[in-house]
Amino acid sequence: MEITEILSVLFRWLHIAAGILWIGLLYFFNFVNAPFAGTMDGDTKKKVVPELMPRALYWFRWAAAYTWVTGVLLLLLVFYHGGLMFDEGVSWGWGSFLMLAVVFVVGFVLYDILAKSAPGKNLKAFAVVGFILIAVAVYCMINVGLFSYRAYVIHTGAMFGTIMAANVWMRIWPSQKKIITAVKQGAAPDQAIVALAGTRSKHNTFLSVPLVWTMIDMHTTTLAVADPLIDTLVFMAVVLLGWLTVMFVYKKAGKIKGF
Numbered sequence: 291m292e293i294t295e296i297l298s299v300l301f302r303w304l305h306i307a308a309g310i311l312w313i314g315l316l317y318f319f320n321f322v323n324a325p326f327a328g329t330m331d332g333d334t335k336k337k338v339v340p341e342l343m344p345r346a347l348y349w350f351r352w353a354a355a356y357t358w359v360t361g362v363l364l365l366l367l368v369f370y371h372g373g374l375m376f377d378e379g380v381s382w383g384w385g386s387f388l389m390l391a392v393v394f395v396v397g398f399v400l401y402d403i404l405a406k407s408a409p410g411k412n413l414k415a416f417a418v419v420g421f422i423l424i425a426v427a428v429y430c431m432i433n434v435g436l437f438s439y440r441a442y443v444i445h446t447g448a449m450f451g452t453i454m455a456a457n458v459w460m461r462i463w464p465s466q467k468k469i470i471t472a473v474k475q476g477a478a479p480d481q482a483i484v485a486l487a488g489t490r491s492k493h494n495t496f497l498s499v500p501l502v503w504t505m506i507d508m509h510t511t512t513l514a515v516a517d518p519l520i521d522t523l524v525f526m527a528v529v530l531l532g533w534l535t536v537m538f539v540y541k542k543a544g545k546i547k548g549f
Contacts, residue, residue: 298367305360309505312353313498315346320495321543324488329548332476340474343466351463358455361448375441389435389445392427397449398456405493413492417533425526432518439514440507443525447504450497457490465490495540499532 323346330338369375375386400423409415427449431442465487472479503510513524 294367294371298364301360301363301367305357305364308353308356308360311349312357313502315350315353316491316494316498318346319350319491321539325543325546326548335473336476340470343470347463347466351458354455354458358451361451365444365448369441369444375438376436377438380436380438383436385434385436389427389431389437392430393445393449394452397427398453401453402456402461405489410489413489417496421526421529424529425522428525429518429522432521439511439516439521442521443504443507443510446525447501447507450501450504454494454497454501457494461490462487462494496533496536499535500529503528503532 327335327339375382401420404410404416404419404423409419424446428442428446431437431445435442435445437445465483468483469479469487514521515524
C-alpha cells in the first residue's frame, strides 16, 4: 500500500469527523440555540451567553478550520496527484488554474461583496443572485476549466466550504466576540453586528446541504450525461432542493417549544 493511500484514508477520516462537529454545531446554533435565545430575558442571557457561546464557538471555528484543511489535502492527493481532475486527453491549462482561483479566492471575495450590498440584505434576492452565480461557476468549471464530472462537483463543494470557513473566521467569530462581551457587561449588542453574525450563519446553513452532496460525488456519477448544460442544470436542481430542505427545517425549528 502506498503512503498516499494511507494518507488519503486518514485525511478522509479527519475530514468527516471534523465536518460532523462543524456542521452539527452550525445546525445547533441555527435550529436550536437561535429559537431558544429569543426566550431568554436579559439576566438569563448575561449568565448563559458568556458561558455557553465561547465554549461552543471554540469547537465550531476549529472544526471549520480542520474540515477545510483536510479537504484541501484530499484534493491534493485524490484529484491533483491522483489524476482525477480531467477526462482522458485533457490536462492542466490556464482555464483550470483560473477556476481554482475562483474556487479558493474569488468565490468568497465576490460573495462577501454581494452579502454587503443591497441585494445581500434581502435573503430571497440574495438567493436568486447567488443561484445564478453558482450556475455560472459550475458551467465555467466544465467549459473553461475542463474539469471532469467528479472534479467540478467536488470543487463546487470546495468553493462552498471555503466561503463557509471564511465566514466562520472572518465574519461570525469576530462578531460573536463583540456580542458576547456586550452581553457579559449587561449592554445591548450592536444590532448591526448581531445581524451580520446571524446572516452569515444562515448563509452557511443553506450552503451546507448542497456541500454534503458534493462530498459524495463519487456516488452520483450516474447523473452525469456529458452535456455541460444538462449537467449544470442537474447540479443546480440539487442546490435548489438543498435550499428548500433548509427552509423547511427553519420553519419547523421555530415551531418546536420547550416543556
